[in-house]
Amino acid sequence: MNYTINEIARLVGVTKSTVSKAMNGQKGVSEKKRAQIMRLASKMNYIPNAAARALSHNMSDTIGVIISADTEYTLQNLYWLEFIVSVSEEAERHNCNLLIIAQGKDNFKPLENAVRKRAVDGLVIPAELAYPDAIQFIKESKMPFVLQGQSSLFGHYCVDVRNKEGAEILTSRLVESGYKKIACIAGPDEFRYNEERVEGFKSVMAKNGVDLPPTVNSGYMEEETRKNVRALVKRIPDLDALFITAGGDFAFYIFDALRDAGFDLEKIGFAIFDYNQLFRHLPYKIISARQPVREMGLQDAKILFELINKENPPKTSLFDITLVE
Numbered sequence: 001m002n003y004t005i006n007e008i009a010r011l012v013g014v015t016k017s018t019v020s021k022a023m024n025g026q027k028g029v030s031e032k033k034r035a036q037i038m039r040l041a042s043k044m045n046y047i048p049n050a051a052a053r054a055l056s057h058n059m060s061d062t063i064g065v066i067i068s069a070d071t072e073y074t075l076q077n078l079y080w081l082e083f084i085v086s087v088s089e090e091a092e093r094h095n096c097n098l099l100i101i102a103q104g105k106d107n108f109k110p111l112e113n114a115v116r117k118r119a120v121d122g123l124v125i126p127a128e129l130a131y132p133d134a135i136q137f138i139k140e141s142k143m144p145f146v147l148q149g150q151s152s153l154f155g156h157y158c159v160d161v162r163n164k165e166g167a168e169i170l171t172s173r174l175v176e177s178g179y180k181k182i183a184c185i186a187g188p189d190e191f192r193y194n195e196e197r198v199e200g201f202k203s204v205m206a207k208n209g210v211d212l213p214p215t216v217n218s219g220y221m222e223e224e225t226r227k228n229v230r231a232l233v234k235r236i237p238d239l240d241a242l243f244i245t246a247g248g249d250f251a252f253y254i255f256d257a258l259r260d261a262g263f264d265l266e267k268i269g270f271a272i273f274d275y276n277q278l279f280r281h282l283p284y285k286i287i288s289a290r291q292p293v294r295e296m297g298l299q300d301a302k303i304l305f306e307l308i309n310k311e312n313p314p315k316t317s318l319f320d321i322t323l324v325e
Contacts, residue, residue: 008044012037024095026309062097063087063304064120066111066129069104077248079274079293080126083148086297087124094305096121108134115141122304127151127158128191144307146300150316152192157307159299159317163193163273166289166321167200170271171243173287173323175208179241179269183214183232185225185254186245197245197273220246222253229257240268247274247288255284275324289321 009016014033022029022037029037065087067080088098099120103111111134114120123138127149135154138145147158174182184201187194198215205213214236218228233239242258244251251272259265265284272279275290299317306313 008037008040011040027311059121060119061095062099062120063091063301063308064099064101064114064123066101066103066123066125068126068129069102069107078276079248079291082293083297086294087301090298090301090305103129103131103134105131108137112137115143122146122308124148124300124304127160127193130154144304146303146307148296148300150192152190152195155315157303157313157315159296159303159319160193161289161291161296161319161321163196164200164203166273167197167243167245168204169321169323170273170287170289171201171204173325174241174243174269174271175204177241177269177285181236181238182210182241182243182269183236183239184216184243184245185229185232186215186217187250188219189217194245201243201245218250220248220250222249225250225253226257226260229254230261233258233261233263239263242268242270244270244272247272247276251276273321275322279324286325288324290324291321292319295319 005016005019009019012019012033014037018029018033019037019041021027022034023041065084067084084098084100091098099114101110101114101120101123108131111123115123115138120143122144123146125135125145125147127147130147130151130153132153145156147156148160150158150160171182182205184198186198189195189198194217198217202213202215205211214232216228216232218225242254244254251270251274255265258268269285269287271287273289275288279286279288296317296319299319303313303317
């Protein structure tokens with residue numbers, strides 16, 4: 001027998017809207033009454049009709065996560081894989097689906113289609129993919145969204161790590177280890193996290209008498225990274241330590257470029273603002289910052305659901321890094 005939401009409401013002695021709130025994790029229902037409703041629904045094997053629920057509430061019961069159109073890069077990056085899984089966990093807890101939307105800098109047609117058709121109820125957007133035209137379109141559509149990372153272009157609900165403080169911790173460890181010729185290779189300065197991490201690096205170096213430490217920004221692709229490493233080592237050929245503001249393949253491109261330039265990597269100290277389990281198997285001295293990716297993804301999704309439910313989540317959620325040596 002197919003039981004209905006009306007029958008559950010009648011048996012519990014509440015309204016249909018109360019049953020709906022209880023099953024969708026919304027506020028306005030006591031925990032005792034929510035538990036009673038959920039037990040009865042489970043006992044009756046009640047499965048909500050997703051299409052009917054979406055139609056009646058003008059909701060899709062789906063949230064979206066935007067990833068780079070360069071899916072090979074995104075889906076090989078452990079950071080983003082863990083992040084997507086954590087958002088998916090929170091979506092499942094709210095009985096929602098997760099839609100992955102691949103977006104390019106010059107083509108946000110997939111995003112536009114999802115928003116116009118209301119295929120999603122809200123979006124989680126990496127700050128580095130928060131392109132002005134796309135964000136303006138989303139704002140005009142009144143669709144709730146939250147940023148993973150802070151944006152240099154605009155303020156909005158966001159989740160991030162304490163980038164400057166984390167960079168200060170990493171750089172301080174290099175200084176404490178006795179390194180003297182410390183340089184920095186950062187990702188694109190258009191991304192706020194790189195800007196803040198460079199700021200933290202320079203702050204520690206200034207405290208140690210180096211007002212203008214060698215610093216270079218680079219894109220994340222291999223050819224550009226190698227080019228910028230070559231330029232940096234020309235400026236500081238006796239380099240003995242390096243602070244790198246991002247991990248992933250970017251760090252490994254830098255290792256390769258330094259080796260090609262004749263450096264013995266076992267004699268260089270590395271501080272990298274991202275942990276990678278592969279670092280444990282390298283013979284180099286590497287200090288890294290483990291970011292609480294799972295916790296950040298869960299928080300992004302929690303904030304998004306609060307925005308969807310017209311609640312008042314925190315504007316900014318910042319997490320600490322964990323030092324790994």
